[in-house]
Amino acid sequence: MSPLDFCKWLADQPASIALHESILGYPIVEGTHLLTICLFVGLTLMMDLRLLGLTFRATPMSQVTSRLLPWIFGGFVVLVITGLALFYAAPIKSYINPFFRVKVIFLIVAGLNALLFHKGIEQSIKDWDLAPVPPFKARLAGAVSIFSWIVVIICGRLIAYNWFDPIV
């Protein structure tokens, strides 16, 4: 079964059709997805700006991560659930959309970047916790994160345009 076949099968599910055609359900899921971006990406960007030494330089980095991550994680859970629901409502349209594919790629880039940061330079956080401007590797992680999330947001918005919709 190819991914496209899977998407076709998914699109034929009664619940998928129901969500796709719902007058209130779909906008509510989409609106929640959008507003939760402020929580998840908004706070992630704040953390990244601290990594770059661009804001609240007097705050120890470890405090920023430990205090913000629970909120970021909460936002992440909501985004994944609503995001999967949005995909479920329009699997074929999403799958063949180039912006959807770029979005998924940069979601992976952002995830790997966070993992590398955690396994790498964050291990020696004690050495630079109080530094107003963190070391290069930490700044790099912050910059990659900001870039990836901006690409994800822009692509996410552009998926909604019907430029690549299948002709049915």
Added chain:
Amino acid sequence: MHEFFSWCEATALGETIRGSKWLFPFIESFHLVALVIMGGVVLITHLRLCGWGLSGQPSAQLWKDTWPWFIWSTVVMLSSGILLFFSEAEKLYWHEAFWMKMTSMILALIFTSTVVRRMALKPDAEAPSLLTARLAVAFSLTLWTLVGIGGRWIGYS
């Protein structure tokens, strides 16, 4: 009022954005990226007032550190928003979501930059009671959420 909206839509600026396939989405992307930065600042400062998030930092310090980001993202939001407005002013005039968004946006901007700001800038020793702070934050975040809902609702017509 309606004449002004029609005039906006008929300007060369409105025509250009409406006539282009890419301009509207392009401007909208800036609008969204600025939204996320703005949302991040609003949340981090509001959470702090409630005693959550970066509560180890003096509230006033956190506010002063993040306020420039709020200003800049607001500038980008307003300018991109005005461009988007010009391209479809006529439709917006008749759309209740637009009026709801504008009303809650003005209220949210005023409330955040007066009541919330004053609360946040107080030295921690003179901070308002947690209950007062949380009520103000709840009110402020409700206003901001209405702005977001209005914005998304505009897209459905």
